[in-house]
Amino acid sequence: MSDRTPLIAGNWKLHKTIAEAEQFIQALLPRVSTAEGVDVAICPSFTALEAMVDSTRGSRVAVYAQNMHQADHGAFTGEVSAAMLTELDVGGVILGHSERRELFAETDRALAQKVPAALAAGLVPVLCVGETEEEREAGDTERKLRHQVQEGLARVDAERLGEVVIAYEPIWAIGTGLVATPEQAQDAIAFVRALVAGRSREQAERVRILYGGSVKADNAAELLALPDVDGALVGGASLDPESFAEIVAAALEG
Ligand code: 13P
Numbered sequence: 001m002s003d004r005t006p007l008i009a010g011n012w013k014l015h016k017t018i019a020e021a022e023q024f025i026q027a028l029l030p031r032v033s034t035a036e037g038v039d040v041a042i043c044p045s046f047t048a049l050e051a052m053v054d055s056t057r058g059s060r061v062a063v064y065a066q067n068m069h070q071a072d073h074g075a076f077t078g079e080v081s082a083a084m085l086t087e088l089d090v091g092g093v094i095l096g097h098s099e100r101r102e103l104f105a106e107t108d109r110a111l112a113q114k115v116p117a118a119l120a121a122g123l124v125p126v127l128c129v130g131e132t133e134e135e136r137e138a139g140d141t142e143r144k145l146r147h148q149v150q151e152g153l154a155r156v157d158a159e160r161l162g163e164v165v166i167a168y169e170p171i172w173a174i175g176t177g178l179v180a181t182p183e184q185a186q187d188a189i190a191f192v193r194a195l196v197a198g199r200s201r202e203q204a205e206r207v208r209i210l211y212g213g214s215v216k217a218d219n220a221a222e223l224l225a226l227p228d229v230d231g232a233l234v235g236g237a238s239l240d241p242e243s244f245a246e247i248v249a250a251a252l253e254g
Contacts, residue, residue, distance in 0.1 A: 004208050006251040007165060007231035009041040009064060009126065010238025011094060021048040024241050025055045031245035032060060038251045043094055046080060053089045064092035067100060070113035082121035092124030096152060098171045108151035116155045119163060126165045127152045133172035142191055149195045158199045162206025166192055167233040173213025175235060182222055185211045189228040217246035224251050
């Protein structure tokens, strides 16, 4: 076990109105109040961020956004800046989720600006990377990860790399019920850590790398026990307070 604090983050995607989010958080807070030694975050929609920040104040649950624009301001209809998130006391932001890359044309080039912009604003960036099924079958997993990690972190100063969180989410495991084997998860995440070590060995020991893709209460413990896996980015199973709390509990044991 490393001395990196595990992080369990729930990516709600396009789910939960404010009323639904309030119901969730009231059920979650008592279930995770004793989870000392695990960082917990929920990532609601933009519209529920403020309510969730208010409802989690003084608790161990942080609130992260699901996306952010790299510019401070400008003619970017529909976008949200880092300052708009920090004004609400949001603590971090998911960047480059595969759904944003695939469905909304998010590019590595934009991510190369988003990650340092988030850090500069005091937000924890959660940079998502991962290969498609075709890329894995073609033996292209490492090439894809190398490209995404190097591009996403290109403009982050080496001494700040440890402040970034990276989420390895194989696309074929997202929302499919197909979870990476422990060996696949460990190999890919160790590879990502080695990429960071190429910039700074010291920061590679600090950087937290999460696994994401069909994490559930019944498979979390095995994944979280892997030496390089520092937590989980959870989609579907984060929508239910009980199953999300069980995953947090698995991190306590891991
Ligand atoms: P699932 O846990 O639903 O597979 O989603 C994973 C994910 O995309 C988290 O960001």
